Amino acid sequence: MNRIDETGQSPASNRAGATDARSAAWRDDRRHVLHSWSAQALIDPVVVAGAQGSWFWDEHGTRWLDFSSQLVNVNLGHQHPALVEAIRAQAATLCTIAPYHANEATARAARMIAEVAPGDLDRVFFTNGGAEAVENAVRIARQHTGRHKLLSMYRSYHGATAGAIALTGDPRRWNAEPGPPGVVRFWGPYAYRSSFHARDEAEEGERALAHLQQTLELEGPHTVAAILLESVVGGNGILVPPDGYLQGVRDLCDRHGIVLIADEVMAGFGRCGEWFAIDRWGVVPDLITFAKGVNCGYVPLGGVIVSERIAQAYQQRPFPGGLTYSGHPLACAAAVACIGVYRSEGLIERARRIGAQIIGPALAAMRERHASVGEVRGLGAFWAIELVRDRATRAPLVPFNAACAANAPMAELVAACKRGGVWPFAAGNRLHIVPPLNIDEADLRHGLAAIDEALSVADRYAVD
Template identity: 55%
Template sequence: MPELDPADQQFARDLDRAHVFHSWSAQGALDPLVFAGGSGARLWDFEGNSFLDMSSQLVNVNIGYQHPKVVEAIKAQADVLTTIDPKHANLARGRAAQLIVEKANLAGAGFEKVFFTNGGADANENAIRLARLYTGRDTVLSAYRSYHGNTGAAIVATGDWRRVPNQYARGHVHFFGPYLYRSEFWATTPEEESERALHHLERVVQAEGPDTIAAILIETVPGTAGILVPPPGYLEGVRELATRYGIVLIADEVMAGFGRTGEWFAHQGFGITPDLITFAKGVNSGYVPMGGVIIPPAIAHHFDERVFPGGLTYSGHPLAAASVVATIEAMTDEGIVENAKRIGQEAIGPAIEKLAADHPDVVGEVRGLGCFWAIELVTDAASRTPLPDAVMGQIKSALLARGVLPFVQNNRIHVVPPLIVTEDDITEAFHAYNAVLSEVAALV
C-alpha cells in the first residue's frame, strides 16, 4: 500500500458530492465509499483501511486490480498511439479481435468478426440492430428477470424496474425465464421448471408471430437478476426454438463471460452456440471501457454489400484494445479461468453450502458456479419472504466493517470476487458472511 494522506478521504468525498451526478440514485442522501487504490483482490481507502473485494465492483474486475501486464500494455500503447478513427486499421484492435474470436471458438463454433463498442449496453444495442437488419423482422424477446444495459433498446429489453421510466424503444416483448426457487410455473423439480419455461417461451413466440421476431436476447446466466443458473435442458431448448423459428439467438455474456462461470464464455459450459455473443466487463476487467459483439460468418457477410448503419467514435479504441490483448494473454498464461472453476468447485461451493446449512432460517437458497454465486436471504424458510431492504443495508454495513466489500442486490448477497482469489480469501470472506448472518438471524 503506498503512502496515503488521510485528509484526501474527506476531500474526495466532498468533491464527489459537490460535482458528481450518480447513476441509479436519488442524489441527496448519497454517502459514497472512497477508494484510493487497489491490488489483486483488495482495495484500500486514504485512511489505510483495506477491503477484500467480493464484488469485483460491477462484476467486471475479473483479473483483479492493477495487473502488471495489463497496466504495462496500456502504458506501452499510449507511447505509440493513443487513439485512432475506427475506420482505420490498427494492430492492437486487430489482435484483440483475433484473440476474442479464438476464445469464442474454443468449442468449434465458427465465429469470425467482432464489432467493438464502449461497453455492454451498446454491445446489446448493436446486436439487436444486427439481428433486425439480418432477419428483416422487428420484435425482440427478452426475460423479465434480466438487465441488458442503459441505452435505448438495451434498457427496454431489460426486464427489471429500470426499463419502466425508460420505455422509448419499439418492438420489445418479455417472458419469464426459469427460477425454480420462485417458480412462475408451479414446478417442483429443475426438469419441470425447464420444460414449463420452454413451453411458456414457445407460446410467447407463437402468440407474437414467429415471422415478426428478430431475436431472443438472453443472459446466459442472468446476473443482476440473481445469478439464475439455467436448469438442465433450458438453454438447449431455447437454442432449438430459435433455430426452428428462424430467430437470432443473442447470448448476453457481458457479466457471465470471460471466465466468470469457469468457462471463457458461459454458454460453452451448457453445450450451445448462440448466433451472436455480446461482451464487455471481464474482457479487460474494465481497465479501459470496452465491449462488443462477436459475429458469425452468415451475419457478418450479410453486410459485405450492404452498409451496416452503426458506429461509435471510440470503437476498438487502441488503449482499450491493448488492454484486451494483455488481459486475454495473462488469463491464458496464468490459468485464471481454470482458477475460477476450481475455486467455485473446491472453495466457494462447499463454503456457501455450509453457510446455508448453518443459517437455515435466513438463507433461502444458494446457487452458482465458478466465481458467480448468490445467497438469497429470507425472513423465514417457509414463506420465502425476501429480507427487507433495511436489513440488507445493515448486512452491507456490517460486512464493510469487517473489511469485506460485498455485492448486495435486493435480498441477495452475490459472491462474485475477482477470478484470481485464493482459498484463503474465500475463507476470510465466509468468516465475515457467517458472523453477519448470525447477527441477522437474531433480528428477524
C-alpha cells in the same frame, strides 16, 4: 433500484471507515458528480485512494476485500501488472485512432476473442461497453431478419441506453418508459421461485420452454427478430438455467429463423468457469455481447461477436453502426493482455475449481447454519446467497424493489460485511459472491468467513 441494490454501498452511518474529515475529492464529488442509480443526498461515497490485487482502500486507510469485483468486471483484480504495462506500452505507441483504420492492438484483440468464442462466431464489432453492445446486436438481428420484435426476460439487465434499458426486465427500466416499440418479455427459469409451479429443475426448464414457445406463437414467430437472454442471469439473481433449457431456446430460434443473442457481459470471460457461460451447455448463439471481463474495465470496452453466417451480409453492404471509439487501441491492448493472463494463469479452469471446491461448499455450509439463507446457487466465481425471513414460505428478507426503510435488513447486513473488511455485492434480497478469478485462496476463505459471521445480522429477522 436503490443504491444498495446496484453497488452494495450504503450511507456513511452504515459503513466502516466513515469519518468527519472531508477531503477536497469528497467535496468536489458531492458538489459536481451525479452517481448512477442513486438519490444523491442519501449517499456518502467512499473516496477510493488505491487498490491492489483483490483489495482496495479509502483515503483514511480502511481496506476492503473486493468480493464484488467492483461491478463484476475486475476479474483479474486491481492493478494487474500485465494490464497496466500493456496500457502504458500502447500509450507510448498509439493512444487513439479513428475506427476506419486498422491497428495492431484492435486486430489482435478481435482475433483472440474470436479464438475463444464458440462455433463460427468469428467477427467482432467493438463498442465502449455492454449497453452499446446490446444496442448493436439488436440492430444486427433486425437487419438480418427484416423483423422488428425482440423477446427478453423478466429478471434481466441489459444496460442503460435507450434500447438496452427497454429490453431490461427489472425496475431500472421503469423511469425510461415508454421505450422503443417491439419488446416482448417472457419468464425465464427460476426453480426456487418458480413461475410455473415446477417441482424440480428439470420440470422448471421444460415448463419455461413451453411458456416461451407459447409466447412466440401468440406474438407470431415470423415477427420476432431475436431472443435476447443472459446465459446465466447476473444482477437479477445469478440464475443458472436448468440443463437443456438453452438448447431448447436454440432449437426454437432455429425452427423460426430467429437470431439468438447471448448477453455475456457479466457472465463471460471466465466468470462461470468457461470462456463464455453458454459454453457449459455446448450451445452456440448467433451473437454474443461482451464487456466487463474482456479487459476488466481498465479501459472501457465491449462488443458483439458475430457469427460468420450473419457477418457475410456486410461484405457488400455497410455495417449498420459506428462509434468514434470503436476498437480503441488502449482498451484493446488491455484486452490482449487480459486474455493472455486468463490463458497463462489458467484462470478459466481455476474459476471452475474454486467454485466447486471452495465457494460452493462454503455457501452450502452457511445455508445449514443460518436460518436466513434460503438458497445458494452459482458456477465458477459467480454465486448468490438468497436471503429469506422464512424458509418454509420462502418470504424474502426484504420486499421486491424495497425502498430505504423496508431495505433496512439488507443495509444492516452489508454494513456488517464491511465492518468485517469485505465489500459485498448486494442486490435485492441477495448477496452475490463474485470475487476476482485470481483471488488468493486464503483471502477467498477469509472473505467467506466474514460473510458467514455477518449473516447473523440477517438471522435476527428470520424464523428459525
